[in-house]
Amino acid sequence: MPYILNTPSQIKEMLEVVGLHSLEELFSHLPPSVRIKGHLSLPSGLSEEELIRVVKRLAKKNKSLSNFNSFLGGGIYPHYIPSPLNHLIGRAEFYTAYTPYQAEASQGILQAIFEYQTYICLLTGMEVSNASLYDGATSLAEAVLMSLRIKKRSKVLVCESIHPEYRATLRTYLKGFDFLVEEIKFNRYGFLDLDILKEKIDDEVACLCIQSPNFFGLIEDLESISEVVKGKEILVILVTNPVSLAILKEPAKLGVDIVCGEGQILGRACAWGGETFGWLATKRDYLRQLPGRIVGKTIDREGKESFCLTLQTREQHIRREKATSNICSIHSLNAIAGAIYLSLLGKEGLKKVALYSLNLAHYFYQCLQDIKEIKLVFPSSFFNEFVWQVNDSYQVWEALYRKNIIPGLILEKFYPQLKDCILSSCTEIKTKEEIDDFVRCLKEVIR
Amino acid sequence: MKEKIIFQKSQKGRFTDYVTNPQISIFPPSHFIPQKLLREDLNLPSLGEGEVVRHYTNLSRLNYCVDTNFYPLGSCTMKYNPKVNEDLANLEEFLHIHPYQKEEDIQGTLELLYNLEKLLCEITGMERFSFQPSAGAHGELTGMLIVKAFHSLKREKRFKVIIPDSSHGTNPATASMCGYQVVVVESTKEGLVDIDKLRKLMDSSTAGIMLTCPNTLGIFEEKILDIREIVHRQGGLLYYDGANFNALLGITKPSLMGFDIVHLNLHKTFSTPHGSGGPGAGAVGVRKDLVPFLPVPLVDKKNDYYYLNYDLKHSIGKVRSFYGNFPVLVKTYAYLLRLGKEGLVRVAHNSVLNANYIREKLRDNYQLASSKRCMHEVVFSCKDKKEEYGVTALDLAKRLLDYGIHPPTMYFPLVVKEALMIEPTETESKETLDYFIEVMKRIDQEAKTKPSVLKDAPHTTFTKRVDEVSAARNPVLKWEEYGE
Numbered sequence: 001m002p003y004i005l006n007t008p009s010q011i012k013e014m015l016e017v018v019g020l021h022s023l024e025e026l027f028s029h030l031p032p033s034v035r036i037k038g039h040l041s042l043p044s045g046l047s048e049e050e051l052i053r054v055v056k057r058l059a060k061k062n063k064s065l066s067n068f069n070s071f072l073g074g075g076i077y078p079h080y081i082p083s084p085l086n087h088l089i090g091r092a093e094f095y096t097a098y099t100p101y102q103a104e105a106s107q108g109i110l111q112a113i114f115e116y117q118t119y120i121c122l123l124t125g126m127e128v129s130n131a132s133l134y135d136g137a138t139s140l141a142e143a144v145l146m147s148l149r150i151k152k153r154s155k156v157l158v159c160e161s162i163h164p165e166y167r168a169t170l171r172t173y174l175k176g177f178d179f180l181v182e183e184i185k186f187n188r189y190g191f192l193d194l195d196i197l198k199e200k201i202d203d204e205v206a207c208l209c210i211q212s213p214n215f216f217g218l219i220e221d222l223e224s225i226s227e228v229v230k231g232k233e234i235l236v237i238l239v240t241n242p243v244s245l246a247i248l249k250e251p252a253k254l255g256v257d258i259v260c261g262e263g264q265i266l267g268r269a270c271a272w273g274g275e276t277f278g279w280l281a282t283k284r285d286y287l288r289q290l291p292g293r294i295v296g297k298t299i300d301r302e303g304k305e306s307f308c309l310t311l312q313t314r315e316q317h318i319r320r321e322k323a324t325s326n327i328c329s330i331h332s333l334n335a336i337a338g339a340i341y342l343s344l345l346g347k348e349g350l351k352k353v354a355l356y357s358l359n360l361a362h363y364f365y366q367c368l369q370d371i372k373e374i375k376l377v378f379p380s381s382f383f384n385e386f387v388w389q390v391n392d393s394y395q396v397w398e399a400l401y402r403k404n405i406i407p408g409l410i411l412e413k414f415y416p417q418l419k420d421c422i423l424s425s426c427t428e429i430k431t432k433e434e435i436d437d438f439v440r441c442l443k444e445v446i447r
Numbered sequence: 448m449k450e451k452i453i454f455q456k457s458q459k460g461r462f463t464d465y466v467t468n469p470q471i472s473i474f475p476p477s478h479f480i481p482q483k484l485l486r487e488d489l490n491l492p493s494l495g496e497g498e499v500v501r502h503y504t505n506l507s508r509l510n511y512c513v514d515t516n517f518y519p520l521g522s523c524t525m526k527y528n529p530k531v532n533e534d535l536a537n538l539e540e541f542l543h544i545h546p547y548q549k550e551e552d553i554q555g556t557l558e559l560l561y562n563l564e565k566l567l568c569e570i571t572g573m574e575r576f577s578f579q580p581s582a583g584a585h586g587e588l589t590g591m592l593i594v595k596a597f598h599s600l601k602r603e604k605r606f607k608v609i610i611p612d613s614s615h616g617t618n619p620a621t622a623s624m625c626g627y628q629v630v631v632v633e634s635t636k637e638g639l640v641d642i643d644k645l646r647k648l649m650d651s652s653t654a655g656i657m658l659t660c661p662n663t664l665g666i667f668e669e670k671i672l673d674i675r676e677i678v679h680r681q682g683g684l685l686y687y688d689g690a691n692f693n694a695l696l697g698i699t700k701p702s703l704m705g706f707d708i709v710h711l712n713l714h715k716t717f718s719t720p721h722g723s724g725g726p727g728a729g730a731v732g733v734r735k736d737l738v739p740f741l742p743v744p745l746v747d748k749k750n751d752y753y754y755l756n757y758d759l760k761h762s763i764g765k766v767r768s769f770y771g772n773f774p775v776l777v778k779t780y781a782y783l784l785r786l787g788k789e790g791l792v793r794v795a796h797n798s799v800l801n802a803n804y805i806r807e808k809l810r811d812n813y814q815l816a817s818s819k820r821c822m823h824e825v826v827f828s829c830k831d832k833k834e835e836y837g838v839t840a841l842d843l844a845k846r847l848l849d850y851g852i853h854p855p856t857m858y859f860p861l862v863v864k865e866a867l868m869i870e871p872t873e874t875e876s877k878e879t880l881d882y883f884i885e886v887m888k889r890i891d892q893e894a895k896t897k898p899s900v901l902k903d904a905p906h907t908t909f910t911k912r913v914d915e916v917s918a919a920r921n922p923v924l925k926w927e928e929y930g931e
Contacts, residue, residue: 002785003527003718004797005876011797014804014877023796026803027698029820031672034703045787048531057780059540061555065548072545076766082465084500086537092514093507097530100510101520102854103913104845104905108450108506109723115453118925122490128924131724134581137768145624165768172742172764175592176626221478247476247761249486262768268700272556273546273769274776276581277726287922293724298918300911301903310918316584316620317859321629326620329582329714333722343453343499347491348462355476356469362479363471381480401549401756409547432470 016411065270069434070406071364073385073425074215075163075262075269079243079353080429082344085267089337089384099293099329104300110307113295113332116339123257124244125250126281133327136260136262137166138207139278140239141173142291142325143258146282147207147235149289149324154179155204157197161186161214162239170209180204184311189217190378190387197228205232207258211239212248215414216378216423217361217385226255242266242279242338244383246354258282259423265425268334274358277331277338288314291325293332356428357384360435364426367439373446377421386427387411390446393420394415399445405438449909450505454926457492486727509909511853513720517879521824521856521868522615524664524693524715529785532718541777546769550754556773557753560746563780570791571689571709572702573732577741578771582691586710586729587621587657592763593708593733593740594654594684595625600761603682603822605654611640613860618657618688625652634862638664638817638826642673649677655684659691661822662703663860663868665802667694669819675705679827692716693872694799696822697792707734716794719778728775742766764789797873798823801880805869808884812891816863824870828863836896838901840865845912846893848905850886 006014011023020374022027027035046054065078089095093108100106100113112132120129133139144156156174158167159185167183174181180198188195192210208229212220216316226236240248243265251259263277264270282290288311296310316323342350361384368374368388385408390396393410400407408424413420428437476485488907511518518525522838536542544553544831564576591608598605607630608622619629630648635641639662649656656678660668668674678685687706693716701709713719714727721727733741743762744755786794799822806815806825816826829840844867856868871880893900907913 001793002790003529003874004793005874005879006797006800010877011800014800018800018803018807023800026799026820029669030667030699031669034671034699036697036699036703039788040697040791042566042788042791045790046784048785051531051781051785052535052685054784055535055559055777056538058536058555058559059538061558062540062544063548063552064540064543065545066539066543070545072547074547076546078543078545080466082463082496084496088500088503088507090533091504091507093510093512095512095533095720095722096514097510097512097723098518098520098523098525098721101856102511102844102848103915104908104910105511105516105848105853106509106723106908108509110511111452112503112506113723114924115926118454119491121925134585134726135767135769137765138581138585163768165765169767172592172766173588173624175763176595176624221481221484223483234531245486246489247485248480249484254484269542269620270545271542272544272548272553272773273449274771274773275542275726276772277766278730279595282470287924294922294924296918297923298914300913302911304910306910306913308913308918309917310915310922310924312919315616317616319620320616321619321623323616323620323623326584326588326617327582328584328617329721329725329727331722331726332724334726336723339453340499340503342491343502344463344496345465345495346457346462347489348493349465351489352466352493355473356466358476358479359473360469361469362474363469376735383480406545406548426868428466428469430469431467 051252068404068406071408071424072406074409074423076273077265077425078270078429079265079427081267084344085337085340088340089333094336095333100309103306107306112294112336114297114307116335117295119339119342120279120281123245124281125252127284128287129281130290131295132332133278133280133292133328134331135276135278136239137169139171139260139280140166143237143260143280144207144209146258146286146289147237148179150286151206151233151235153204153206155206156181157184157191157200157205157208159184159210160188160215161192161211161329162211163215166239190218192220192225194228199344201232205234207235207237213241213244213383216387217382219381219383222254222256230427237401241383243354246350263334263338266338268337275334277334280418285298289324290314292327292330353428357426360426360430364435367435371443383390385423387421387423389421390421391409393422396445400441403441405441450502451501452926453666454492455735456494456498459493461493461495463496475580506900515882516851517875518851518853519855519869519871520853520911521870522690524870524872526718526872527874528720529782532781535781536774536777554753557746558581559780560776561748561753563776566783567711567730567732571732572700573709573754574735575731575738575741575745576730578728578730578776579742580710580729580731580908581767581772582725583710583712583729584617584621584726586731587617587688589731589766590686590708590710591621591625593737594686596740596761596763597737598654605652607651607653609648609656613662613862614657614659615663615688615690637819638662638666639668639670640674642670645674646677649681649683651681653681653683655686659685659688661691661694664817664826665821665824666817666819667822671704690715691823694795696795697788698795707737713775713779717779718782719775726775728772730880794873801871801873801875804880806883809887812888815865822869826863826866826868829865829867832894833865836894836898838898840867842901842904843867843890846890846901846904849907852886
């Protein structure tokens with residue numbers, strides 16, 4: 001009997017204490033018509049050995065990234081994960097504990113999250129961070145809801161160059177309300193179109209949402225953008241790649257009010273997009289509007305430094321329908337993994353990850369520049385991914401795929417106007433050989 | 448010894464190399480990016496591998512967890528998390544998959560989800576499931592947006608949602624996030640939904656009801672069929688908050704009780720670990736006519752080929768990026784295959800038996816919140832102890848730590864004064880329950896004879912009782928001494 005410890009004789013003994021004759025009687029007060037007659041129509045249980053065999057058989061039907069020379073990015077990136085990270089995250093004291101409600105029995109989790117919040121503030125230059133959210137898309141949605149509460153206005157401006165799935169999620173999150181979401185087109189260089197932005201600004205706008213590096217990898221001129229909204233009482237919300245912050249200026253210094261994004265990039269696997277956490281940081285002025293858990297420093301009764309969940313009157317279990325969000329469980333373990341990743345790599349390590357990703361992507365870009373059939377669609381001020389165009393892109397993509405190369409993400413599905421365009425990405429795990437191999441195969445395919 | 452903050456351990460010049468220097472010329476960032484957009488300094492610590500490993504290992508040892516301690520945290524279902532599930536979720540072929548890979552590369556992933564969906568449909572009686580929601584509350588948001596879309600499509604103006612006063616806090620918070628006005632229906636003194644009051648509240652401007660069953664007092668809503676009748680007759684929908692489904696596995700199905708939409712906390716009932724507060728998964732299932740409203744995509748099959756189906760006529764869209772917390776779903780699938788139909792019923796039987804055993808053994812010492820038989824959890828009130836001895840539910844809870852037991856949920860449900868909500872789960876043995884019962888009785892004695900022992904508890908933990916009030920009054924939310 002997997003995972004049950006009570007023996008038949010113990011069960012009998014316990015039933016006697018409860019005053020019943022059978023386990024069935026525990027449910028005798030349920031209306032008969034709601035009861036399942038007999039058993040569920042499911043298979044019987046497997047032994048552990050059979051279970052492993054069955055699930056491994058499924059796993060073998062996948063072709064993982066290890067089989068390919070892949071240039072996929074677009075929000076989820078395969079960075080190198082130092083070996084100690086998963087050992088530490090695999091400690092049961094982290095992964096089989098609950099949300100740290102009982103501070104005295106959860107100091108390790110609480111300190112790890114406190115350090116996580118500090119890391120997010122160091123990267124972004126912001127004053128406060130929460131303890132994580134689900135993923136990048138929902139962190140953007142929560143940031144927008146924050147801005148609507150803060151500004152009590154009805155309009156949201158969203159750059160079209162924000163990750164398409166983030167924009168889709170934001171639209172879903174706003175479905176319960178009558179807010180107006182207006183998208184701002186990117187210009188022919190792939191950047192936010194400042195002229196359109198100026199036209200759209202009015203006194204109903206609560207926030208402007210930008211991504212930088214944007215979905216095409218381009219680094220937006222946040223300084224000029226902030227200049228446009230300055231004095232208009234509009235909050236600037238930035239989605240960004242946390243690894244890019246190793247080299248890019250702190251968003252807090254560029255007029256950004258709320259910064260958020262995907263945390264998978266900090267030490268989690270690609271996992272089909274399923275090992276994520278959302279991170280979110282802002283100014284202290286907006287602290288009371290933050291969604292989700294926050295860890296604070298305090299003292300115990302002996303005066304010793306300690307930690308606990310704090311400012312809980314923002315949260316659903318206390319404030320119910322007036323809470324800042326309905327979020328309860330967050331993505332703590334992934335966030336703690338993010339903190340461990342930053343600790344292991346440290347200042348020099350993270351800089352290297354960013355620098356190598358940047359240089360490899362630009363080396364790749366240079367190589368493509370020399371192929372006349374390839375058009376580099378946008379300028380070269382990108383971080384670790386860029387857009388290129390080739391005629392008959394689907395055929396070219398397929399031909400390369402047959403050579404075990406995944407050239408990148410075909411953008412037409414998300415941006416019909418970007419016909420035949422592909423988004424390719426590099427992280428520090430790419431090698432010169434892999435890029436050269438891609439370029440050689442690409443030439444073969446198109447000629 | 449207290450573990451220092453990691454930033455205090457930084458030593459300039461210390462560094463472990465993990466990444467390979469690519470064999471190309473490396474230019475500084477300013478070569479590619481305008482200087483004004485670059486940062487001057489990156490103020491992260493410089494640490495070495497050995498000390499990082501020691502730091503987090505030492506931190507981990509300050510936590511109670513299911514693998515080390517009895518953890519009867521009510522409404523959280525802290526059952527044993529099988530190790531084999533972790534092995535399977537971490538298989539390279541599942542983990543090293545990019546979300547934008549071709550369907551033909553991920554046939555195993557899709558088949559697993561397809562199979563898992565079939566299992567959950569049979570267990571709940573729902574027609575289809577979405578795995579995108581990443582936590583229980585996220586599932587609620589998804590489900591209630593479906594309610595909203597369903598009524599909107601019929602051009603019905605329904606702006607209220609009924610929620611029992613015993614509900615999880617996420618229910619009213621979710622209803623608000625969907626733009627609904629929350630109407631609270633009171634409970635009877637037995638802790639059940641007051642049917643007469645519900646009948647008066649339910650009208651054609653009400654979108655539906657959000658209900659937990661068994662409810663948060665651990666009691667089965669015996670009048671569930673009346674509730675269904677009242678809500679459905681006015682055109683409302685029944686939303687099942689499946690955070691508390693453990694007691695009913697294989698016993699009943701939400702569909703049989705009359706629910707139209709269900710979310711399941713896979714990290715509770717289906718044994719996936721809680722990870723210090725996530726990631727979990729809050730799969731959402733719906734009855735047949737609500738399928739077109741589910742988030743996109745669903746996993747479908749055509750001629751033995753699995754694919755992502757985006758063709759849902761009234762879909763509410765996406766509720767997050769990509770497809771959901773896939774590793775959590777692998778663990779759920781493994782759990783269901785391992786248990787099978789007989790194993791699931793055993794879960795229900797033993798979880799309910801364990802809770803009732805505690806209930807029976809402690810009812811003379813602690814005041815029951817309801818005279819009804821409990822299901823997966825039992826709620827006591829410490830109101831009398833507070834009045835008589837001045838000890839609160841919090842004091843009792845903290846004292847449990849001295850005996851190596853994680854406290855139950857406290858002060859919830861809100862309808863019970865000084866509540867202690869105890870959920871033992873099916874994976875605990877009679878011996879553990881007997882120890883817990885003995886400790887609870889001893890604490891009851893202590894409350895009478897030396898209440899200060901409780902007031903000052905815990906005594907044996909490394910950190911003593913934490914001052915949460917000053918933490919909130921003067922929020923220190925990051926390590927300030929570092930940097931600048």
